């Protein structure tokens with residue numbers, strides 16, 4: 001909303017409880033600890049996302065309007081759409097968090113999707129109020145994005161990429177053309193590993209397991225080179241903005257290189273020791289102790305990955321900087337790598353690439369696949 005309205009802002013990130021205690025100065029200001037929170041021009045903290053959005057709309061009347069003004073029919077519809085978002089929240093979690101009566105959860109979600117499909121057609125699409133984005137879209141998409149991801153992962157239920165709800169597909173496609181939306185767009189992997197620690201259990205049905213294996217890259221294929229192209233109909237995860245391997249690999253390499261020392265240190269948590277204060281989110285261990293004695297090897301391994309991203313693995317392997325692997329410890333400042341400790345470090349990093357925190361989805365899948373290329377080459381050599 002801030003980006004669409006072009007309101008200047010500063011973001012202060014506060015972690016969710018499942019990633020460790022929140023900063024005490026934040027808790028002093030907001031005793032419930034709930035996010036989001038707005039401080040408008042140094043004023044008191046304001047909570048509740050809907051209240052925040054309505055306030056921003058009122059306080060910045062000269063910026064792009066996102067709520068219909070005047071026409072009472074439109075205002076009524078806007079309120080209806082706000083209620084529809086709450087229905088989405090409860091029908092989605094009613095199914096996702098249930099391990100019994102899967103059929104009922106599915107029927108409710110299908111009915112909800114039919115209603116949303118109809119609402120998107122009222123003004124001719126692609127958005128709820130026609131060709132311009134509004135707060136109805138902005139308010140709906142964060143939960144909808146999570147619904148789409150988690151129902152594919154846990155239930156094998158595809159909302160997008162099937163042609164069953166074309167107005168919903170067109171709505172996501174229109175959003176995925178907007179840099180304002182892409183700045184917050186996560187991938188299915190991120191959502192499906194972020195949601196359970198925050199919300200409690202989400203439950204699999206039998207149809208979910210094979211899809212989850214694909215999303216997690218555990219099927220031996222989906223996180224490996226060569227990656228299939230991305231499009232509005234690619235499954236399990238469509239992305240209408242598509243991919244562009246030369247640009248995506250460059251973005252992944254830039255993100256890796258820009259912060260290479262911290263990234264190498266982070267990867268070495270994969271062979272380090274668990275932290276003294278573990279947290280409840282399985283992929284997170286903010287106090288973990290990295291095995292820094294392997295820093296030179298981790299640094300060299302990540303240089304190989306960056307080089308492979310920049311020139312492609314085939315060209316790299318015929319260049320003078322080809323990845324060479326030995327079965328035993330290299331002696332001296334070798335240009336070769338051994339499997340240990342780099343295999344677990346590469347896997348640790350691969351599983352913790354955050355979208356969009358670290359890079360966009362098309363770049364993240366490239367980095368994951370190139371880290372797998374490294375790990376697979378090392379595994380082949382030590383096997």
Ligand SMILES: N[C@@H](CCC(=O)N[C@@H](CS)C(=O)NCC(=O)O)C(=O)O
Nearest residue numbers: 015016017033034035036048049050
């Ligand atoms: N109705 C509130 C809900 C706020 C809420 O539940 N926020 C969650 C995140 S979406 C939260 O901050 N949970 C605390 C935590 O997990 O640390 C709103 O719309 O702002």
